[in-house]
Each structure stands twice: as C-alpha cells, then as structure tokens.
Amino acid sequence: MSTREPWHLSSDQLAGYLAGTASRALVASVEAHLLACERCRSALAETSGPAPREEAWARLADEIDRPSPGTLPRLARGDRILRASIATPTMVAAALAAVVMVGAVPLLTALAAPQAGLVTLLVVAPLAPSIAVALAYREWCDPAGELAAATPMAGLRLVALRALAVSLVALPSSIAVLLAVDAWLSPVPIRFGLAWCLPGLALAALVLLAGTTRLDPWLASAVLGVGWSAAVAATVTVRRTLRPEQFLDGLATPEVQALALAVATGALLLTAARRHTVDTWGNA
Amino acid sequence: MSTTTITHTIAATDLVKRYGRRSAVDGLTLTADAGVVGLLGPNGAGKTTLLRMLATVLAPDAGRLEILGLDPSVPRERTEARRRLGYLPQSPSLYPGFTPFDLVDYVAVLKEHTDREWRRQETRRVLEEVGLEDVMHRKIRTLSGGMRQRVALAAAMVGNPPLLLLDEPATGLDPDQRLRLRSLLSQASTVVMSTHNISEVSALCQRVYVMFDGRLTFEGTPGELAALAEGRVWEDDRPDPDAIRSWQTSTGSYRHLGDPPAGAQVVTPTLDDGYLLLARRERP
Numbered sequence: 001m002s003t004r005e006p007w008h009l010s011s012d013q014l015a016g017y018l019a020g021t022a023s024r025a026l027v028a029s030v031e032a033h034l035l036a037c038e039r040c041r042s043a044l045a046e047t048s049g050p051a052p053r054e055e056a057w058a059r060l061a062d063e064i065d066r067p068s069p070g071t072l073p074r075l076a077r078g079d080r081i082l083r084a085s086i087a088t089p090t091m092v093a094a095a096l097a098a099v100v101m102v103g104a105v106p107l108l109t110a111l112a113a114p115q116a117g118l119v120t121l122l123v124v125a126p127l128a129p130s131i132a133v134a135l136a137y138r139e140w141c142d143p144a145g146e147l148a149a150a151t152p153m154a155g156l157r158l159v160a161l162r163a164l165a166v167s168l169v170a171l172p173s174s175i176a177v178l179l180a181v182d183a184w185l186s187p188v189p190i191r192f193g194l195a196w197c198l199p200g201l202a203l204a205a206l207v208l209l210a211g212t213t214r215l216d217p218w219l220a221s222a223v224l225g226v227g228w229s230a231a232v233a234a235t236v237t238v239r240r241t242l243r244p245e246q247f248l249d250g251l252a253t254p255e256v257q258a259l260a261l262a263v264a265t266g267a268l269l270l271t272a273a274r275r276h277t278v279d280t281w282g283n284a
Numbered sequence: 285m286s287t288t289t290i291t292h293t294i295a296a297t298d299l300v301k302r303y304g305r306r307s308a309v310d311g312l313t314l315t316a317d318a319g320v321v322g323l324l325g326p327n328g329a330g331k332t333t334l335l336r337m338l339a340t341v342l343a344p345d346a347g348r349l350e351i352l353g354l355d356p357s358v359p360r361e362r363t364e365a366r367r368r369l370g371y372l373p374q375s376p377s378l379y380p381g382f383t384p385f386d387l388v389d390y391v392a393v394l395k396e397h398t399d400r401e402w403r404r405q406e407t408r409r410v411l412e413e414v415g416l417e418d419v420m421h422r423k424i425r426t427l428s429g430g431m432r433q434r435v436a437l438a439a440a441m442v443g444n445p446p447l448l449l450l451d452e453p454a455t456g457l458d459p460d461q462r463l464r465l466r467s468l469l470s471q472a473s474t475v476v477m478s479t480h481n482i483s484e485v486s487a488l489c490q491r492v493y494v495m496f497d498g499r500l501t502f503e504g505t506p507g508e509l510a511a512l513a514e515g516r517v518w519e520d521d522r523p524d525p526d527a528i529r530s531w532q533t534s535t536g537s538y539r540h541l542g543d544p545p546a547g548a549q550v551v552t553p554t555l556d557d558g559y560l561l562l563a564r565r566e567r568p
Contacts, residue, residue, distance in 0.1 A: 143382055144378060144387060144439065145377035145378060145379075147378075149339075150371035151366055151391065151395050151396075152364075152396050280341045280342065281356065
C-alpha cells in the first residue's frame with residue numbers, strides 16, 4: 001500500500017481551491033494533503049504565484065489608506081488643510097482658547113450672574129476670531145515647516161484657511177453657549193447672538209491687515225482687544241448697568257453695525273490688495 | 285544685439301544676500317540645467333542661503349534670478365515657480381504628531397493637488413520610492429533621523445516636480461539608502477543639491493559647483509575638479525614640509541599636495557585633492 005504511487009492534487013483542484021469555488025469537503029482534503037506533500041505545495045505556489053499575493057496586499061494597503069468619507073466640514077482644499085491647521089499644538093491651543101473664550105468663560109459668569117455673563121460674552125466673543133488670525137500668522141505652526149514656504153499655497157491663502165479653521169470651531173461653541181443660557185438661565189434676545197458677529201469680523205479683518213504690514217499681528221490683536229474691552233467697560237460705567245439690553249441698544253444699531261461692516265470690508269479689500277507681502281520672500 | 289534668449293532651468297546673476305554686514309551670498313552667478321548639480325563647500329559658505337533663494341523662500345538683496353524661466357520677484361511668477369519645484373530644507377522640522385502619509389499628503393495639498401484619489405496614489409508612490417512604505421502610518425515622532433529625512437525628501441518629490449532643490453539630502457542616510465537616493469535623483473530632470481561631503485559628489489552628481497565665502501569658485505564636472513590637482517599630488521614614505529598639505533593615508537604612506545620635488549612619485553588626483561587645492565587657494 002505504501003509503495004503505491006501517491007495521489008496528488010490536479011491543477012483543476014488547485015485552481016478551484018485558490019479561486020474559492022471548491023466544495024468544503026474538497027477544501028478540507030486539499031489542505032490536509034498540502035500539509036503532507038511538498039510537491040503539491042510548490043505546485044500551489046506556482047499556480048498562485050507571487051502576483052496575486054502582492055495584489056492582495058496592495059488591495060489591503062489601498063483599503064487602509066483610502067480616506068474615510070469626510071466627517072469634518074471640507075474646506076476649499078479638502079479636509080487635510082483643516083486637520084493640518086488644528087492638529088499642531090499651537091492650533092489646538094488656539095482652538096481650545098477660542099472655545100474657552102466664547103464658551104466656558106461667559107457660561108461660568110452667567111451661572112454666577114446671568115446678565116454679567118452675557119456682557120462677558122459680548123466682551124470676549126469678538127476677540128476670538130482676531131486671536132485665531134494672529135495665531136494663524138505664526139509660520140512655525142505649519143506641520144511641514146519651511147517645506148510649506150516653497151509651495152504655491154504659501155502666504156495669505158494658507159493663513160486665511162487656518163484662521164477660518166479655528167473660527168469654524170469657535171463659532172458653533174459660542175452659539176451653543178447662547179442657546180444654553182437661553183434655555184436654562186435667562187431668555188437671550190436673538191439679536192444678542194448676532195450683534196457681536198460684525199464687530200468680531202471687523203477686528204479679525206484688522207488683524208489680518210496688520211499681518212500684511214510690518215506690524216506684529218499679535219500686537220495688533222492685543223491692542224484691538226484692549227480697545228474693545230475698554231469700549232464695553234466705558235458703556236458699563238456710563239450707563240451704570242450690566243443689563244445686556246443696554247449694550248444691544250448701542251451695539252445693534254444700524255449705524256454701529258454698518259460701521260463694523262465697512263471696517264471689515266475695507267480691511268479685507270486692503271488685505272487682498274496687499275496679499276503678496278505675506279510671504280517669506282522679502283520678509284526673511 | 286542678440287535677440288535669442290537661452291533659457292536655463294536656473295539662471296542666477298550677481299546674487300547677493302546679506303545678513304547685517306556679512307554677505308552670505310556675495311555676487312554669485314550660476315546656471316543649472318538637466319542633471320544633478322552638487323553644491324560643495326565648507327560650512328558657512330552660503331550653500332543653504334543660495335538654495336533658499338532658488339527655492340523662492342528667500343528674496344535676494346541684489347541680482348537677478350530666473351527659475352524655470354520665471355522671475356520670482358513677480359508674485360504671480362513666484363507662485364507658478366513654486367508649483368513646479370520641490371524643496372528639501374536643511375534639517376526640516378516636521379510635525380511629530382503626523383504620520384509620513386499625513387505629512388506628504390498635506391504637502392501635496394499645499395501644492396494644489398485637489399484630487400484626493402490622485403493624491404493618495406502619489407503619496408504612496410513617493411513614500412515607496414524612499415523606502416518608507418512599511419512605516420507610512422506610524423507617527424513621525426517614532427521614526428529615526430534618517431527616516432524623517434526621507435519623509436521630507438518624499439514631500440519634496442511629491443508631484444514629480446521638474447526642479448528639485450535639496451539641502452543636504454544624504455544627511456542621516458546609510459550607504460544603502462544613499463545608493464537608492466542616487467537612482468531617485470537620476471529620475472528627476474534638474475536637481476541642485478548641497479553637501480559638504482566630497483564622496484557624495486562623486487557618487488551622485490554630474491556637475492559640481494564649489495562655493496567659498498558666498499562666491500562660486502569652481503564650476504565643472506567632478507572629473508574636472510579632480511584634474512585641478514593634476515601633477516600636484518605625490519606620495520612617499522615621510523612628511524614633506526614643502527608641500528601645501530601632507531597627510532598620512534590608510535596604507536601608511538604620505539600623500540602630498542603642492543609642487544612636487546624632482547623625482548617625486550606623482551599620482552592620479554582624486555576629487556578630494558582638487559577640492560583641497562581649491563580650498564587652499566581661497567583660504568591660504
């Protein structure tokens with residue numbers, strides 16, 4: 001019996017096994033036989049060859065690399081910019097600071113004294129976008145370092161995208177705080193939630209403009225922040241009240257809003273005209 | 285007057301870059317075309333400053349620069365040049381929280397490659413070219429210095445730019461990887477790479493430019509650099525006080541550079557001999 005010519009796998013059986021079309025019984029016997037038979041193992045290797053295995057690996061690697069369908073909002077250049085903008089420690093700090101400024105600080109104040117909380121929000125919320133812009137100007141916060149400076153996106157486009165990314169984090173959190181205060185603490189007039197938006201945009205646009213000059217964007221955002229806080233503090237002193245309606249009467253007037261819009265538009269137009277000055281070329 | 289213009293990939297005329305009173309690049313003129321050009325010189329010769337200007341990261345204080353037929357002092361042409369060049373900065377700082385895949389993909393975004401699928405393929409291709417396919421999804425902070433260098437090299441090569449500007453690309457690479465770098469560079473059309481390592485020049489470069497104190501002192505093939513010392517190198521078994529330089533070789537005999545005495549055993553000069561003779565002439 002042991003002298004009988006041993007049984008070997010036919011090429012049809014091997015092909016069926018490889019293609020996954022063989023019956024379960026055949027698969028079991030093929031595998032049992034392969035364990036014992038060197039000749040059929042090499043026949044299998046020859047039939048399958050390295051190519052399908054390589055292909056399988058390539059397919060797997062492909063699967064792993066394939067970008068997952070975007071869960072984050074996509075900016076003009078895809079979500080990689082957004083990730084790159086907020087993934088570095090500096091920008092994470094910026095986004096956190098923005099959330100704390102427009103979220104936690106007014107919320108805590110509102111818990112202690114509802115009206116003071118809204119005033120606090122009014123003071124700090126417009127500063128968040130300007131700080132985001134100032135941070136976005138820091139060239140060392142780019143994940144690729146100097147490599148990024150030699151790419152076509154370098155300059156104002158990249159700065160603006162980064163600032164936008166941080167603002168996208170800050171804006172929803174400020175709206176969430178307003179909704180929370182409205183629901184649990186005291187009713188918030190809807191215009192309150194909107195009145196600071198244009199002044200905030202104006203301050204951010206001024207910082208963006210400062211970055212196209214020799215001025216330090218940090219300094220510009222600090223000066224504007226102090227100025228804005230002083231203006232609100234002056235209103236508190238003059239009117240002797242912390243009632244938010246009093247500020248709204250001042251801030252939500254068409255004149256003030258129109259002025260803010262004009263400043264923002266002017267600053268953005270000037271920035272666009274001076275966009276080429278935001279470049280390591282000529283500044284290093 | 286001639287109306288024909290010969291366009292070089294790089295044409296620099298009388299370039300000057302000063303830091304305070306010191307001129308890092310001091311009236312340098314050079315052209316570069318297809319092939320690998322090695323920039324050789326001691327530390328502080330101005331190689332990095334020159335490469336940063338060629339990469340449009342740094343503006344020259346004086347002189348004219350033309351990159352791929354474009355004038356980088358014109359913003360629009362500068363952006364266009366950046367679309368077509370790849371730049372590896374000296375000791376590139378890459379964000380350690382990214383993976384090589386993230387980082388190269390991000391740089392591809394900065395180079396305006398908007399098609400995510402294309403970017404994914406291209407990112408994988410360049411990372412495979414530099415031999416990082418196995419670690420492309422590991423955080424950069426876990427990679428060795430040589431691997432980080434290759435991540436930056438991959439980022440410089442993404443999109444297969446016709447001009448590559450590489451500041452010390454072989455730093456941190458082992459001999460095997462250097463060999464690989466050689467075949468990588470032979471695929472690119474124009475490469476300008478800096479080094480202070482003479483053996484890299486003979487291994488990688490078709491042409492060699494030698495810089496001393498911000499100026500170009502030699503331009504030619506590696507063979508021509510070696511030939512500068514033709515008839516001026518000799519060997520015997522003891523030091524020679526009349527030679528410009530004498531040093532003991534690994535075989536125990538002495539090698540001398542200078543005017544050989546009568547009857548001396550003159551030997552074939554190497555690149556090192558040519559370079560040392562040049563260095564002696566520049567800095568007696």
